[in-house]
Amino acid sequence: MVTTLDDTKRAAIGEKLADLKALQNLIISNDQKLIDACPDEDVRKRLQNMLEDDQKNLGIIETVIVQYGIQAEPSAATKIFIPQFEKMMSGDEFTYYQKLMQHELMKHGQAMSGIIIHKAAQKVGADIEVAIGPLNTVNFEGRAHQEQLKGMLELVGVREMTGKDADQGLWARVQDGVAALSGVFGSIATQNSDKQDMNIQTLIRLDHNKTNTIFTEIGATKDPQKLQEYFGQLYKDLLVHAQAEEEVVYPRIRSFYGDDNTQELYDEQAQMKQMLDEIKAMDPTNADEFRSKIKDLMEAVGDHIRQEESTMFSAIDNNCSDEQKEQMATEFKAAKSKLQQEMAA
Template sequence: MVVTLDNTKRNAIAIKLADMKLLQQLLIDNENLFLDECTDEAVADMIQAMLDDDHKNQGILDTMVIQYGIHKDAEQTVVEMVQKTRQLMQSEELSFFDKVFQHELLKHQQVMNGMTIHKAAQKVGVDVIAALSNLNTLNFENRAHQEQLKGIIEILGVRELTGQDVDQGIWARVQDAIAAISGVFGSAFTQTSENQDMSIQDFMRMDHNKINLLFTELLQSDDPEKIQEYFAQIDHDLSAHVGAEEEIVYPRVRHFYGEANTQKLSDEHTHWSLLFEELRSIDPNLPEFKERIKQIWDEIGNHFHQEETAMFTAIHNNMNSQETHELTKQFKTVKARIQQQMGGLETEVNTVNV
């Protein structure tokens, strides 16, 4: 019997992530335009700082989407809104004050998107929470930017209406507001360039952690539908991870990690594909299914351990930080391509044959 896997919730989150990516690019484009138009040095410095943050946030979003593993297009209404906003920002219909005002609204929209996805992730699964763990970083940044933009709007608005400058104490009030919201988001606030310049070891370890979480959730569940969902997600995530390793990582490390060691890891990948093929023909309601899952997880866990100890050490000893960061970019690009080729998880999955 062919069971259709229902991933409505996961796909809905993927669409909302695509909305965020589209909005993020619009925020960056707006801020570049503002720098060209702004004549106030203090305001320009603040916009430049926002732009730097938003480039980092774009990298964080890209990483989260790849970790999440499902690629979708943004909603058509969001696409149309972004197109219209872009046209307005590039036209002379709006004053600089009006453009910054609209930009603050976009920041608010991005905050609400991030908070909504964060709350939805808690209803779907721990693997989703793990994949999207940096959402709070984006939420904090965008809330802080909102407060800064409110200060800029006040300055520009008063100048536009009166031709005079506002009280210079405005920036102190802005900083107080940012400090206040840090109580909401600050505990998870770890914004640095490391999300953009992540080493290959860090990125692979994130993959390993997510897959381990999925195995844990599957083995703890007694719901056949959830078991099928977790199994399909494991299969999906592991296939993309393994494919990127075979294409990018193993050829790069082979000469210093050793031909035999690298080939052993590759052979284990081949063995897993056979085991997963066998699992697809077993009814997940049968005790045999979970028993086989445990065996496979043990093998995969040993494989991950070998990579995270021996292979990661070899990478550390033979590659500099720039090389590992470049390897991460290549790995992410290939993994995203494989995920897109596999598609989402809304297709039919042969999990039960009766």
């Protein structure tokens, strides 16, 4: 039988994502502190724009964690760092310039963490890259914020030391550079990622894409250890996805999708759960037989996905308002998060 559904490398990425979320909350809190204490109207306005970006990006990080499928606690180091940083930023020992500099350093650390997560995903599994794709926007905006903060630091630092305004050379160049980057990348990335958790079809399709990627990974290896790793993630992802749909989506669509069609979705997922448990009881060292059973599962899941993405999605579009689809997405994400936490416990 499959000896474990957990993998240390995936758990490590899960912890890093939990760090990312905890530090993003800290950044948001610190944005507000800097805004409240800001001596310059122009700097305050730009910090307010950053706060709005950071609040949106927290939602993206939360969505990524749910799509990744592993709920973890932040690292011990992060738990120690956060209260120390909050104390430092709340005290009077540091000037505004020094606090702004610490904020820029944290933005840098956050951007590097996002890059490291992506690099680790490339070594662990393509399905992880699919799940964490929206982090690209968070990383991009974090780096853009760094550039803006450099300009703010120049302005605030010179003013603290001399009482006069700095020449605007660096500040102007920073603003021009950020505007140019935003024109090329920002609008597309932000508009797409901003709505990752706003549409139920989008969230379900993200799950389907990740599932299909894991099936591809399984089909490409005969290594028992990799087979066990991929199946462990597939098992958890499919169970959580199915349960969340049965709690949130299927009861909502029955009235307009029809009793027979909706019951068919329930029945298909019941069959899928049975197949998952049968595969879980198998020995993955018998790679050929293991992969053969996975192929049967893939075909059953593929049929289910095609029905959902064609007739079910169309029925939702025809019978639900944008607000209803957004509410369903919020409830679906919350249900998945709760189930993942229960599974981790």
